[in-house]
Amino acid sequence: MDLKQLRAFVTVAETGNVTRASTLLNLVQPAVSRQLRLLEEDMGTEFFDRSRHGMQLTASGKTMLEYARRILDEVARAKAEIQPVEGPVSGIVSIGLLASTSDVLATLLAGEVAKRYPHIRLRLTIGYAGHLQDWLQAGDVDAALLYGQKETSALHVKPLLEESLWAVAAPSAMLSRKRPLTLARVARELFILPAAPQGLRAVIEHAATEAGVTLQVFAETNALSVQKELVAQGHGWTILPAVGVTQEVARRTLSAAPLISPALKRTIVLAAPASRQATAPVRCVVEVLLDCVKSTFESGRWPDARWLG
The missing domain is CATH 3.40.190.10 (Periplasmic binding protein-like II)
Incomplete structure (x- = not known):
């Protein structure tokens, strides 16, 4: 296995076509096909289902794609780290x-x-x-x-920074920053929330337990855009950080109010791997x-x- 094989594999996987991949790699098609064949022989499995409709990744191919991208990224990072100090920062x-x-x-x-x-x-x-x-x-x-x-x-x-979580509803609810709501009041509504075990869902459920209330969940989604759209259409309320709905509140497609009794807060942190310089x-x-x-x-x-x- 070498980097040429991995680059050929990733490019074909992303384009779904050896012809387009050969153009991007500036190689003739037989050379790209050969790199793929050598990689598959080395790994002892086929990474593509080949048909006249294109190159579709097999289950093994999808797994290999994750590792191949990671290897190529690490090599690119290494090159950037050892480049001459006087050169422009790149990578x-x-x-x-x-x-x-x-x-x-x-x-x-x-x-x-x-x-x-x-x-x-x-x-x-x-x-x-x-x-x-x-x-x-x-x-x-x-x-x-x-x-x-x-x-x-x-x-x-x-x-x-530490930020507050707000109750969010359709404009017809007329929620306002000037009129905070208790969690007990908010709990009367149906809710659209992130699916468990997401961290925001855990924060919300812990606060509800502490307040002695139960939230009635109408729908769950792990797409924030879907969550906000369902709320905007009046299917239920949700709880989000104020920064997450600033634009929608300004456009009046959503309304929002701070939460009190209890006030829900979360801390935003910057995280990086300790094992990698x-x-x-x-x-x-x-x-x-x-x-x-x-x-x-x-x-x-x-x-x-x-x-x-």
Whole structure:
């Protein structure tokens, strides 16, 4: 197995076609096919179902694709780390953002990285905290925003800010920042929540238990956009950080109010693997990410939060 075989395999897997892959790799088709065949022979299995409709990954191929991408990314990071100091910082950096923060951070971060480090290729991965932590520990992302995560032997953690969770409903509910609601009042409504065991769901259920109330769950989804759309259409209420609905409240497609008795809060942290030394590109992008989080907070676009960083 060598890097040429892995690059050929990943390119064919992503394009689904040897012809398109050969163009991207600047190789003739027989050469690409040979690299695939050598890799399959070395691993003792076929990675593609070959047909006139294209190249479809087998179950073994899908597993191999994850490892191949990871190997190629690690090689790219190694090259970036050992490049001459006087050269421009370059390489691939993968950053994980919480779904609730992506609206205010993703575009800002991408723009700032492009401006400060134009030779860095940024990969943004959006998800819930549980998924991001798994991807972080697996090496699929270099650093991520999580919440409530403590320092462990596997993760370095830096607390950034504490934010409040709000009740969110359709505009017809006329929720307002000026009129906080108790969890007991909110519990009268039907709810659309993230599916267990997501961290936000755990925070909400713990608070409900402490308050002695039971939430009536109408639907569960792990897609934040679906969650907000169902609420906007009046199918139920939800509980989200204020930053996650700022734009919708401003457009009046949702309404929201702070929660009291109890007030629900969560801590946003920056997490990175303790087992892997950050490369120069990763350090640069993390610095930009910290600047973006702080500037968003200071400008008031991260409402009902307290800076910790």
